[in-house]
Amino acid sequence: MLELDLILLPFLDNIYPSLEQADKERYWKLLECEDQDMFAWLLHRQDPEDPQLQRIVHIVRENTGKAP
Template sequence: MEMTQSKSRLLWACRRGMLELDVLLRPFVEQSYEQLSIDQQLCFQKLLACDDPDLFAWFMKHKVCPDPKMAELVDVILSHNQLTHPR
């Protein structure tokens, strides 16, 4: 895997089979991905390789991601979404 993927490739990878995932992942890449550390960017790329049902369960807090670094990133993405789309 290359160090960091281009933004356009990441945005393409954010296109998921579930709209709920699209609305979390795409804005995060557009607005916050570049502020992540290289390790976090690589972790995000690894997160995008996960199956949609797993991602959905983690983002909806039905399950906890077994990888602690990815679980932390899920929380970062959820926090970003809360800041940009407060209820």
């Protein structure tokens, strides 16, 4: 989904390298989710039920659009 790419690719370039290993693993777990779920989560329409996914979704939300 193009909209997810516009959120996740800058995050991957700018924020991901500085994450702790556990958060990097949460990010990869997030990528295994359905696109429609991720889209709803990242646009604050819903929150994931899984606390691990909640954490990485929060990190992505807080850092969307930020450059290093």
